[in-house]
Amino acid sequence: MIAHDEPRARPAAADLNWGLGHRRTLLSAALTVVAGAMTVAAMVPLLSVLAMLIYRGGQRLTPQLFLALPPAAGMEGGGVGNALVGTLLMVAIATALSVPFGVLAAVFLAEFGPETRLAGAVRFVAKVLSGLPSVLAGLFAYAAVVLATGTYSALAGGAALAVLMLPTVLLTAEQALKAVPRRMREAAVGMGCTPTQAVWHVVLPAALPGVLTGVMLAVARAAGETAPLLFTALFSDYWLTRNPMSPTPSLAVLIFDFSSSPFRNQVEVAWAASLVLVALVMLTNVAARTWAARSAPK
Amino acid sequence: MSQAEALAAPPALYTPHAAPRATDAAVELRLKSLHYGDFRAVRDVNLTIRRNAVTALIGPSGCGKSTVLRCINRMNDLVRGFRLDGEVRFRGRDIYDKAVDPVAVRRAIGMVFQQPNPFAMSVARNVTFGLKLNGVRDHLNERVEQALRGAALWDEVKDHLNKSALSLSGGQQQRLCIARAIATQPEVILMDEPCSAIDPIATLKIEELMTALKAKYTIVIVTHNLQQARRVADDTAFLYVDRSAGGRTGYLVESGPTAEFFANPREKPTQDYVAGAFG
Ligand SMILES: Nc1ncnc2c1ncn2[C@@H]1O[C@H](COP(=O)(O)OP(=O)(O)OP(=O)(O)O)[C@@H](O)[C@H]1O
Ligand SMILES: [Mg+2]
Numbered sequence: 001m002i003a004h005d006e007p008r009a010r011p012a013a014a015d016l017n018w019g020l021g022h023r024r025t026l027l028s029a030a031l032t033v034v035a036g037a038m039t040v041a042a043m044v045p046l047l048s049v050l051a052m053l054i055y056r057g058g059q060r061l062t063p064q065l066f067l068a069l070p071p072a073a074g075m076e077g078g079g080v081g082n083a084l085v086g087t088l089l090m091v092a093i094a095t096a097l098s099v100p101f102g103v104l105a106a107v108f109l110a111e112f113g114p115e116t117r118l119a120g121a122v123r124f125v126a127k128v129l130s131g132l133p134s135v136l137a138g139l140f141a142y143a144a145v146v147l148a149t150g151t152y153s154a155l156a157g158g159a160a161l162a163v164l165m166l167p168t169v170l171l172t173a174e175q176a177l178k179a180v181p182r183r184m185r186e187a188a189v190g191m192g193c194t195p196t197q198a199v200w201h202v203v204l205p206a207a208l209p210g211v212l213t214g215v216m217l218a219v220a221r222a223a224g225e226t227a228p229l230l231f232t233a234l235f236s237d238y239w240l241t242r243n244p245m246s247p248t249p250s251l252a253v254l255i256f257d258f259s260s261s262p263f264r265n266q267v268e269v270a271w272a273a274s275l276v277l278v279a280l281v282m283l284t285n286v287a288a289r290t291w292a293a294r295s296a297p298k
Numbered sequence: 299m300s301q302a303e304a305l306a307a308p309p310a311l312y313t314p315h316a317a318p319r320a321t322d323a324a325v326e327l328r329l330k331s332l333h334y335g336d337f338r339a340v341r342d343v344n345l346t347i348r349r350n351a352v353t354a355l356i357g358p359s360g361c362g363k364s365t366v367l368r369c370i371n372r373m374n375d376l377v378r379g380f381r382l383d384g385e386v387r388f389r390g391r392d393i394y395d396k397a398v399d400p401v402a403v404r405r406a407i408g409m410v411f412q413q414p415n416p417f418a419m420s421v422a423r424n425v426t427f428g429l430k431l432n433g434v435r436d437h438l439n440e441r442v443e444q445a446l447r448g449a450a451l452w453d454e455v456k457d458h459l460n461k462s463a464l465s466l467s468g469g470q471q472q473r474l475c476i477a478r479a480i481a482t483q484p485e486v487i488l489m490d491e492p493c494s495a496i497d498p499i500a501t502l503k504i505e506e507l508m509t510a511l512k513a514k515y516t517i518v519i520v521t522h523n524l525q526q527a528r529r530v531a532d533d534t535a536f537l538y539v540d541r542s543a544g545g546r547t548g549y550l551v552e553s554g555p556t557a558e559f560f561a562n563p564r565e566k567p568t569q570d571y572v573a574g575a576f577g
Contacts, residue, residue, distance in 0.1 A: 183411060187411065188417075
């Protein structure tokens with residue numbers, strides 16, 4: 001038992017002094033230093049890749065890079081214009097395919113049947129799918145689209161990327177919807193919204209920044225994928241034609257092809273293409289963040 | 299005339315629903331029991347809520363005031379495992395009847411929550427939200443002004459109608475929620491401790507508001523503050539917790555006109571509660 005009513009000596013004012021002499025202060029300072037050092041260390045890989053890309057690819061960063069077709073073996077000059085357009089097109093197709101499915105499925109999981117068997121099954125499948133080797137997504141699109149249509153195409157490439165994007169979009173959208181406070185839902189229902197109106201007018205807008213973040217993560221991953229495009233979109237040394245059902249070039253496949261080329265010029269173009277790809281991913285990221293921050297309730 | 303048609307008929311923005319008669323019942327509660335899963339939260343609430351009056355529900359924490367209030371517009375339908383045994387009569391029928399659409403009930407019986415919960419939209423769009431749900435698209439500006447005046451908020455926000463509602467103070471947000479609720483001209487407005495999250499001056503404003511609003515609406519308010527019940531309520535109902543048989547089941551002890559209720563409580567629990575609260 002501690003006797004609370006015993007008179008205690010009056011503490012000295014000096015006890016309040018700050019100093020590294022205290023065990024607690026020393027420990028805290030040491031941990032802060034360690035945490036800071038780790039943070040810097042964590043940035044080393046990213047920064048060194050970036051520095052390398054700028055160093056090796058930067059010299060070829062001219063208008064020609066965006067306007068010219070890839071150089072043939074042994075030729076000088078050239079660019080990645082067609083591959084950039086192809087990547088943009090296929091990522092757009094993949095987004096158009098995966099976002100409606102992913103977000104609507106997430107709405108079901110979060111709002112309408114969170115405890116149903118179907119929801120449990122969908123969640124499980126999405127989690128497995130998110131760990132799927134990307135080659136398998138390509139194989140799926142090869143069987144489902146390339147064999148069915150008889151040609152390599154942007155559509156097949158887009159479908160392969162969509163399979164990769166879907167689980168990320170779905171699972172992050174579900175979390176974002178679940179994070180919307182209960183009182184927002186109650187406000188909507190209390191105003192006489194049907195469940196669909198409540199989701200559409202109140203819950204989904206509130207979850208939009210989170211949903212967008214998920215879409216951007218998925219886009220960033222899809223833009224850099226090579227394996228699923230190798231046997232769905234293939235490649236092409238020419239500009240895209242009006243016919244979408246033909247082989248389509250992409251930055252990722254171009255980098256894959258050219259980086260192991262014996263020709264110095266092609267290797268340089270591969271470096272420049274990598275820089276363009278990273279810049280593209282970073283730009284979409286920044287754009288999405290800005291948009292999300294702006295549309296978030298203030 | 300459907301509610302949408304009634305709302306669409308300008309310029310009489312507020313059509314009185316019926317001539318106020320002191321004994322006219324807006325809602326009648328005939329609740330035998332309310333369950334959350336296996337837990338019986340409330341039993342035996344028989345209460346008549348008079349039209350164009352303010353009815354206060356009081357009682358200790360956990361006695362089921364919110365549960366009873368949320369039965370009146372079927373908000374409890376959102377809670378998985380909630381079951382109601384009994385009736386809630388409104389416009390001459392039981393709103394828990396299979397043929398009744400809970401969405402239609404909630405459009406006729408509005409609600410203001412304990413925590414102000416305006417939508418993350420502009421002030422004006424918060425008010426027009428319910429109107430648009432009801433298919434009303436004309437005279438929106440007048441209707442917004444009318445609703446905001448009705449909630450004693452117009453003077454404070456008239457120059458910031460396009461500002462985010464979330465930038466208002468807590469008390470202003472709560473009055474915006476009241477404006478949002480009255481914009482669609484419901485018959486009944488339910489308020490669950492509407493003043494518990496706001497300061498005394500804003501509380502005073504909302505209390506004055508309730509007194510003004512009862513000319514057009516029927517109001518049911520849950521409050522922990524007995525002084526508040528005394529100030530604003532025409533009728534007061536007291537719920538208490540029955541701990542016999544190991545449960546914690548709330549029930550209606552007594553109800554009546556406020557003055558009489560506080561002057562001569564008939565039941566022992568009421569006497570103790572009122573005496574305890576007033577020392
Ligand atoms: N969603 C729910 N699920 C399960 N039990 C609930 C739920 N909501 C309330 N209860 C229980 O029902 C009983 C009554 O709760 P209620 O919220 O109606 O009380 P109250 O009188 O409003 O209390 P307070 O004054 O603290 O708001 C309590 O025992 C509570 O634990
Ligand atoms: Mg309550």
